[in-house]
Amino acid sequence: MFRLPVLLLLLVCLGASPCYGFLAKAHKRQPTASSPSVPEYWFEQRLNHFSGADTRVWQQRYFMNDTYRQSGGPVFLMIGGEGPANPAWMTSGAWLTYAEKLGALCLMLEHRFYGKSHPTQDISTDNLHYLSSQQALADIAHFQTVMKEKLGLADSKWVVFGGSYPGSLSAWYRMKYPHLAHMAVASSAPVKVQVNFSEYLEVVQLALSLNHSDCPEAIKMASEEVSKLLVLSSFQKLTDDFRLCELLQINSWMDTAYLLDTLAENIMNVVQYNKDNREFEGVKDTSITIQVVCDIMANKSLGTPYYRYANVIRTILEVNGEKCMDASYKKFIQDMRNITWASVSLGGRQWMYQTCTEFGFFQSTDSAAQPFSGIPLSYHVQQCSDIFGPEYNLSMVTDSVQQTNEYYGGLDIKGSRIIFPNGLIDPWHRLGINADLSGDLIAIQMEGAAHCANMYPARLEDPPSVPSARQYIFQLLTKWLNT
Template identity: 60%
Template sequence: MAFQTFSLFPCKVILLVVVSLLVVAEGQYKGFGKFYQVQDSSHRAVFEELWVTQKLDHFNGADSREWKQRYFVNEAFYRPGGPVFLMIGGEGPANSAWMLDGTWLTYAEKMGALCLMLEHRFYGKSHPTADLSTDNLRYLSSRQALADLAHFRTVVGEARGLANRKWVAFGGSYPGSLAAWFRLKYPHLVHASVATSAPVHATVNFPEYLEVVRRSLASENAECPLLVKKASDTLVERLKDPKTYDNITKDFNLCSKLQIQSEMDSAYLLETLAGNFMDVVQYNEDNRAFEGVPGTNITIKVLCSIMGDTSLGEPYARYAAVARLMMHTFFMNCLDASFSTNLRDMTNTSWEGSAAGGGRQWVYQTCTEFGFYQSTDSPDQPFTGFPLEYQVKQCADYYNISAEQVAEAVAQTNEYYGGYDIRSTRIVFPNGSIDPWHALGITQDIAADLPAVFIKGTAHCANMYPARSEDLPQLALARDHVFLLLQQWLKQ
């Protein structure tokens, strides 16, 4: 499914990365979790894996089961009496590259803050249960994750003499939502939050995502989304004729001969190929290289230049060229676009399974809390073939969760957190106009102490990354604005 892995890495600290079930591949080829211990030539700091004891179920006093949750500490900038900054992990392994660099560390150095990062339960090395069976995944939720944060803040605060310090939560994408909700639900424990690119409104159907993709492509070249649509429509037509399957297999360098036995097969292929564009748009121009993430030089401009290159042939051929470029960039020998393979991987409940890096867990959270399904149900976007019905059916295939249950769970999430109508204080919501997730975030001030920072021309979590000389002026100003807000709030 092409949901952004909110954390599947960069912004995840965080992140919502587009995991077109490349979600499975993402954990393998994008380098998640390669920074469990990091040594930097300037700081000469090695970040040790530390562990805190958590309850399996924070909301059942009769359940005494416990487990160990991983976290990291950076004390390089701490000055006695300074604040505590807490980076929240999301739907993937906690990447301690963020303990070495990033805007929050620039703030920490200026403010004398102690920096902590807590890995999300069920991701990375934080394994609360023996496996990822659907029965065990019922302990995976944002509410349990917030309770983990609350207990962590209490225990570590007492152990390190930081109980009376002012704590600030940071997160990007899904962890950005957690940062906002941590302040909302535990205001006595966290003084302020920076909720970057945070989709705070849950929704089953999220066709607006692809609408933003269209607008972002059009901002580079008005013809670009039209060419993408022609290519996508051509592929849809060819999928109706089995005689074309061998050519499609070759054109897109599929790992196995294309077989279309159900609508799920064709939808999965179409979504996977659309994911190339979705991922690039979401992270356009973002500075992810410091995390060891390849391919950050592939931008909207690059994609649109390929789609506009008539020497490559018709739009369909150019669409295939984009797919091959992405495979080459991410060191993929071929594209596994088989839904049956995906189903096998996603229903493997072992911690050693190929989807255990975050795919099985995150999709479960979408089915039981958020939805976020980036369907092609809107006419105002360039792709075809993966409607909401296809997205939701995966919840039944993977976890035996019905469409009705998904809808009910999403409604409960908005009831619990408030959706767009958050009522709290001292939360700032940075979002980028290029990032499709801004459609579910806060892009206008709710109140003076619930401000939005809407950054024109930037993508997902852009303000979290280390500053570069090529950054847009408005991005630099946004980082400064957030810093000034934190300065102001920490005096309150």
């Protein structure tokens, strides 16, 4: 089974959606739902916005819902992220509730190099040089400028929405193009980029301990036992216990780290999306919650922590309808080196390139306050080198991340009319805005909520903080659209 890089779980919310999530599992198990009744539209986009001499163009996909549009009403633009744009968001989601009340036209623009938006013939490293957040923001600006005239929207105020990486894009778009975007809703947005994001697993540990105080310790013991079995070359046992797709082969320390990372990602994914409402997108594993994981890890009748950990992994596989788990680093690298569009529809290679050249976001075990082991920063950086070449090393990644923070400002946001909702069990909130910066740079903290929780359709099971956040967002939309 094809497996994408760990950091893909990092930021998605709308999955093939406006809220991805930067962990490999988020893309491996991305939403499968679709809305055939929602037509696709195509926009002629520039390949390189920063060279007037470059006249090359390509076709960018977008979607439109004009059901609620009223004359003179606002335009809501959902920004796509590191995966295919999911048309399910054109028929459901909190933003459509706002649109109905405010008479908004709704558009969703797919991110360049993801989904069906193919700017180049392939995704060779040379072509990926045109994949960057700055080019993506310029795509949005050009799209908005043309669509304003094409659809007669000269007097309409534009509001940009996004979750996770697209959440950051929405904040950055409002900052960099204030003459185009009237306001932004930047959900679960990691606006500070960071090479070694070891805090991610610290939040995972805290979230796990909320249900069972000894849950993180049990997982830690299990992870350490896996490491011991690797040293003892107990490959058949590990293969059988964790239902690996083929007999485990360890030829380097990267093979070892990749297995430990693959197992850990399953738990990371559960925490990041705990009790969310992604069913309408076709996500299968929403029934696997922190409570389910920790109940299994606390069940001593299942054996040692190691066997309970294996039980958790098998349970997740079964819920997702997966017969086995791929844990071959060699195969992973081969997949990530494939430059054809047909093999990379989920966006793994593209997102890996962005993390190696702009963001970092590497979720390492370098902190002592987390439950896993054997996934150091050097493992993540080595992936950059193995996929794109030796020049993509720690020095290059560090310099690139520093440049990104210098360009956008990191946590030192300057601007106005931006809302930053964050769920407090979502590890990504550690790189976001968690306190008001001014009267119109507003942070909304959602106790007990996960990644992009405020973006999904409302339901009775939502933590009380989520409907409160949605109501506050609507109040600010109403207020700021009248300014």
